Amino acid sequence: MNLAAWHYLIRVAEQGSLSNAAAVLGVTQSALSRSVRDMEAELDVPIFHRNGRGVSLTEDGKIVLEAARSVAAIVSDLCSTLEANNGTDTKEITVGLLPSTAKLLAVPLMTKLREDFPGTRMQIVEGSTGHLVEWLTDGRLDLAVTNVSTAIRRFNPEPVVSHNLHLAAARDGPQLGPRIPFRELASYPLVIQSRSHSTRREIDHIAAEQGVRLNIAVEADSLTAISQLVSGGLAYGLIPHFAVDLHTMQSAMVIEPSIERTICLATPVAGARGKGLRHMISCFRTEIRDVYKQFAEQAGDGLGS
Incomplete structure (x- = not known):
């Protein structure tokens, strides 16, 4: 027990x-x-x-x-x-990331750790928002970077950045414009998460409000699987812009309405133990904000804090 x-x-x-x-x-x-x-x-x-x-x-x-x-x-x-x-020395930190955020944050966080906290070991674990909530509850995580949702509210969520989902397609397929209205998604065979995911539930809610019947060709809860199906030209995906592999994919921002998600930082209910860990989390918080800001400036994606 x-x-x-x-x-x-x-x-x-x-x-x-x-x-x-x-x-x-x-x-x-x-x-x-x-x-x-x-x-x-x-x-x-x-x-x-x-x-x-x-x-x-x-x-x-x-x-x-x-x-x-x-x-x-x-x-x-x-x-x-x-x-x-506890003193100020911290020898280990465990960070939970969504698969989409891991792609953007793993290297900057590891670099920050080596520069500012030499001798400290970082463990990075990936999972869905549901997994990260469970691991925060168990005390297995010191910090999680995840989507804002009802389940995350009790973990001191601090919004970092809001972003819009994009329709992703194979790079060598029919060319997409820079933006696509939500109603036009009905024309594309989609690979999308199962209904256990908050993002899927939000997409279904918008579709019902707009009277749009989406063509769900495949359900996949793995970002890797979604990316492979999209890159292979077998389906179109709805994913964050920062999860789009520009070597194999193209994308268009979904508008009218947009599908907005907010990334937040979450910590255990009891808070970080020790001044050293609190200081490390504070530094990581600043680094994560900087990474998203730089991506927004380079991609022109309209990410906002």
Whole structure:
């Protein structure tokens, strides 16, 4: 039984629904359900009553919930104590990145680390926003660079830059103009994320509002897979401009309306432990803003902070 399991239990009890709690946490409902079942098996008591309207706590579940809240409070107090006692030396930092942001940020962050924090090791992990939320919850990340979403709100999100999605196509295919109205996307076979992704849900919402029936040829949650299908001329993708490989792709900014996403920095609820880590995160924050600003100036993409 890990800390994430206790955190998941609290959220399910608060939401009264596995599906709502999964959306808030940014994890799949199946993973959340499995976590609750594992906890019930380990404690050998039913924690929730299940019904068609959601879930409610059993009498044993109410006792377990109080214990979960006590564990969360103890961990929070422990983190605060460790933060107060820690010195300024930091030997390791773990940064979580979206696949699209990893392409733009991995080298600048590693360069910054070597220049300003010699002897410090950085671990970079990639994942979707849902994965990054889970890892922040588990305490596996010191810093995450991800999209703003409902699930990320409790992790002290600090907006860095807003950007518009582009329609990406194979470089040697029919030429796209610099911009394309959203309604014209219906003419293109798209490779797009599954509905578990906040970006996909936003795209579907806009399509419904505009009365546009999108041609979803393939669903793929991997940016690598999307890029390969686009580069191979097998489909068109909706991706950030900074994820477009200019050697193999071309792109057009989607407008009327635009599909805007906001990149933010997120940290664990307990905050960074120690002055050294806080200083490092502050430096990384400045570096990340500078990288996006430079990209915007070079690409003329209209990225804004």
